[in-house]
Amino acid sequence: MPFGQLPVLIIDGSQRVAQTGAIVRYLGRALKLNGWDSLMEAYVDMFTETINGIFDKLPLHESDSTIKEKQMEEVWTNSVCPILDKIEAKYKLLGAKFLFGNNLTFADLAFMQMAFSIELFRPDSMEKYPALKALQKKVAERPNIQAWLDERPKTPF
């Protein structure tokens, strides 16, 4: 492993790429999920980093359930809602199928994953954002994604 850390993506049996961000961006380029030009790629990247920033704030490792619930309310109100308010408004305004037009990008996948994570903590949270909730459902119902969601190991986050 390049720096002694997982995850590592092994390419063509020998090339080893570590670091989640580097791996998903490499796969995004290969699968044309990063946007169709450099500026769009920057937007998809910005969006994904912002979503990942939310994920980093979730109190995943807090074991005391009362503290965890209190922290989650704080994160939801002060960090998540201000961002989702903006994304919901923009997505409704653009009126496209996905976040960046009518083609799926990595931003849609990152969003779906984050929405499911939030729902583990606050089950009805996404109902506040009907357009984004519909997007989450639309992405999750794509056959290959649905198949992965059904078969992946069930973990608390």
Place this chain on the structure above:
Amino acid sequence: MPFGQLPVLIIDGSQRVAQTGAIVRYLGRALKLNGWDSLMEAYVDMFTETINGIFDKLPLHESDSTIKEKQMEEVWTNSVCPILDKIEAKYKLLGAKFLFGNNLTFADLAFMQMAFSIELFRPDSMEKYPALKALQKKVAERPNIQAWLDERPKTPF
């Protein structure tokens, strides 16, 4: 600002890209600093993420100088040295001018910046890694970089 946070890069007077990672990767693509193909881009990206991970561990916000020094020793020994050991060995083995061959990439810039940050805490740290210390010097002495290092605001990190 897209998500109410700085930094923001304004492109052509109107397009606004937030998130440090998205900004530097966009500029890297524009300036051909991200590597010459997708796999190399993944390696430069992996390296940069690893370097940024070191930066995130530095006790930048600790105000008690005794605690700060203790934390820095711990980070240096347990987190930084194992990574620099690997990079020094690989860089010496390849024998190229820069980390990924004879062309400068963003990885070299990220490395130089991190090395200077570490030296703020432990002034002679990089002496343990003579090949990387020489690389740090070589990058810093490029005229445009030298000019920026001379004129940039002096901040503690």
